[in-house]
Amino acid sequence: MILAKGIIIPAHLSKSSNQSIMQAKPSAEDHVYSFAIAVGGLSLANELAKAETNDDRRKKKGRVVRLKRDLIREAFPEETDGAQTLSQIVGRMPTDLPDDHRTTLLIDLAFSNPFAPYELKFGDSNFCDALKTVSKRVGVPTERVDDVLKTKKEALKAHRNLNVGKVLAIGIGGAVLVGIGGYAAAPILAAKLGAAAGLSGAAATAHGLALLGGGTLAAGGAGMAGGLYLVTGTAIAVGGTAMGGGAFLIQLGAAGAKAELVKLQTSYREVLLHNQLHTKKASEAIRALEKDRQEVQETLDKEQKLNEKNSARLKDLEATVEALDNAIKWMKSEKAA
Secondary structure, three states: OOHHHOOEEEOOOOOOOOOOHHHOOOOHHHHHHHHHHHHHHHHHHHHHHHHOOOHHHHHHHHHHHHHHHHHHHHHOOOOOOOOOOHHHHHOOOOOOOOHHHHHHHHHHHHOOOOOOOOOOOOOHHHHHHHHHHHHHHOOOOHHHHHHHHHHHHHHHHOOOOOOOOOOOOOOOOOOOOEOOOOOEOOOHHHHHHHHHOOOOHHHHHHHHHHHHHHOOHHHOOOOOOOOHHHHHOOOEEEOOEEEOHHHHHHHHHHHHHHHHHHHHHHHHHHHHOOOHHHHHHHHHHHHHHHHHHHHHHHHHHHHOOOOOOOOHHHHHHHHHHHHHHHHHHHHHHHHHO
């Protein structure tokens, strides 16, 4: 997604699907979750920095950790009041989140790049260990990390025959501020982080989203949009205009859509199917995806009358339809299991 198209933000559930970004107000619960994911990303980055064996890379990772520490302290003055050191800030990690929100947080972090927007390498094994350390701090059993990463890998396999270019295993998504109850935090956190870095307006929001782990928006990172928007049925606001899930996936392009769907599949198994109370929502999620699939197919049918047969536009739409088919098939098989 290109920044010029507008920042993508999950809008609050409301009777009006055209609620604008400016009207969306975060709840106290949103704010707690925002702080949790900010501190979680900081903690992940710190653990990975400590595990780094390359001296030059370790120093660079340490600089990023200190930068994020300062930005979080600036963005959350009340939560970090009196906390000067990194360990003191990490120690403020909320531990009283509802069970579903803890799992959602774990999934968000599992899809994040804690050093974004900066490019620093780290291994899968180190990332898993770091994620387990964070999971302990929020009261999630470490075996749930293995479950989430295993589901993520299996969800990716559902799209193994789909060639939409390289989709990073970690880096797209990750700054998702959506809870299972259907709420979504406004982009206030991202704007604060960007402002703390000396930026303003859209540039501040984009930078803040990237710092949270969503990847650079200009490079195609999905930023704040995340996957659970499909489960909850929330509208997506792009540049202040609400759109449905199908249109949103078209905006992302096939590679971005695949990344969103993999995250949704992971959330579907680990949150909805994991909790028997969400059986109805699990069925609703599949119906929502089927509706999105129809929307993308209708767009493809129209575009076939306007483009060359082998045009990039048609190939991308065809790949998006296939990604939706794969995701729906996978979710139905999981529900039947």
